[in-house]
Amino acid sequence: MLKRVLLALLLAVPAVARAQNEQPDKDKPDLGGEPLTDPLPVDDDASANDNPDEPDAATTNLGDEPATRVARKRGRYTKKNYPLELIKRPLTLARRQAEITFDVPFVFDAKTLTQVLRADYGVTQDFQLGLTYSFGLETLSPSHFEAGKAFSLDCGYTIVPGWLSVVGRLPMYVDPFAMGVTLGVPFRVPLVGKWALHGGHDLVAVRIHRFPVDAADPAYNLGALAATRPGFGKEPDANLNINFGAIYQAKPNVGVYGTMAYRFPDLSTDDQPISLFVGATWAKSRKLDFGARAGCGRLDDVGATFTLALYTAYRL
Numbered sequence: 001m002l003k004r005v006l007l008a009l010l011l012a013v014p015a016v017a018r019a020q021n022e023q024p025d026k027d028k029p030d031l032g033g034e035p036l037t038d039p040l041p042v043d044d045d046a047s048a049n050d051n052p053d054e055p056d057a058a059t060t061n062l063g064d065e066p067a068t069r070v071a072r073k074r075g076r077y078t079k080k081n082y083p084l085e086l087i088k089r090p091l092t093l094a095r096r097q098a099e100i101t102f103d104v105p106f107v108f109d110a111k112t113l114t115q116v117l118r119a120d121y122g123v124t125q126d127f128q129l130g131l132t133y134s135f136g137l138e139t140l141s142p143s144h145f146e147a148g149k150a151f152s153l154d155c156g157y158t159i160v161p162g163w164l165s166v167v168g169r170l171p172m173y174v175d176p177f178a179m180g181v182t183l184g185v186p187f188r189v190p191l192v193g194k195w196a197l198h199g200g201h202d203l204v205a206v207r208i209h210r211f212p213v214d215a216a217d218p219a220y221n222l223g224a225l226a227a228t229r230p231g232f233g234k235e236p237d238a239n240l241n242i243n244f245g246a247i248y249q250a251k252p253n254v255g256v257y258g259t260m261a262y263r264f265p266d267l268s269t270d271d272q273p274i275s276l277f278v279g280a281t282w283a284k285s286r287k288l289d290f291g292a293r294a295g296c297g298r299l300d301d302v303g304a305t306f307t308l309a310l311y312t313a314y315r316l
Contacts (some may be wrong), residue, residue, distance in 0.1 A: 056082075079097035079122075080311075081284075081286075082287075084253045085255065086247050087247050088284075091164070091187075092127065092159065093121065093315075095124050098316040099118075099315045100313065100314050101313040102116070103116040104311065106309065107306070107307050109305070112219060112223070116133075116233065117134075118133075125158075126157055126158040127158075130154035131153060135148050136149075136218055137222065148216065152182070155168050155169075165185070165187075166184070167183070167202075171205075173221055176210070177209065178221075180213045181205070181208055181213075186199075188236075194248055196246070198244070198245055198246070198259075201241075202241055203243075212224070212229055212238060212239055238267055240264035241262075242261065244259070253284070254282050256278075257280070258277070260275065263276070273298045278293065280297060288313070290311075291311050293308075293309050
């Protein structure tokens with residue numbers, strides 16, 4: 001009897017197992033039809049972009065940084081990231097940036113001291129307005145001071161950022177009244193390493209009334225004014241000033257430069273003065289510079305024209 005019961009149980013176990021396997025799984029949903037083999041569709045907002053220059057929204061966060069990084073053009077300098085290096089500075093001020101420069105040249109032989117104040121403001125990224133004023137010419141021995149009586153309205157415009165600009169000045173002498181116009185095309189050409197060429201400042205000055213005024217040089221103005229009087233020569237109609245030089249960025253905040261100029265007073269090649277100056281600028285910060293330059297106004301008369309100048313500039 002016991003053997004019959006055990007035999008029945010052994011035969012029943014496989015049958016029950018087959019029955020359980022044939023029953024539908026209640027925990028799995030019945031999808032019906034053919035099994036799903038195609039990939040799920042991607043939403044349009046997350047699909048790959050047609051433009052290869054734009055990152056794919058569906059793959060931006062997958063961690064494949066080299067494939068999703070977007071190349072960006074280098075931006076223009078602003079007053080917040082204004083460079084310390086002279087060879088990197090824009091030829092006109094950044095938008096809404098102001099700069100005040102105070103320059104004090106001293107001529108040793110004549111014992112004369114000049115104070116020149118410049119103020120410039122960047123109206124846009126490429127256009128600036130400014131003012132130049134000379135306080136006067138001070139002779140230390142014997143002591144004498146001659147008021148400058150001259151100023152100029154200045155403007156500058158960047159043509160090629162970092163390379164080429166154009167500058168116009170409208171200088172005026174107050175008493176007696178005289179006026180001229182001065183044009184320049186300042187340029188800077190980067191060279192290998194830390195070197196750059198520069199020049200083109202105040203290339204030509206033309207007389208509008210009486211003589212071409214130089215607001216930064218009261219000694220010249222006094223001489224040109226004297227030439228307008230009978231028996232004292234002839235006042236110049238125009239002056240040409242071809243200037244060029246080099247800049248070496250010794251340190252990020254120290255730039256050394258040299259400038260040579262061939263001048264043609266009244267567009268004449270007779271007794272042509274050639275000047276040479278060397279200097280250095282130390283940037284204490286992005287806002288503050290200190291500098292000095294030394295040289296001569298005439299290479300054929302170094303003793304009479306040797307000049308030492310100190311200057312500072314502050315940017316807002």
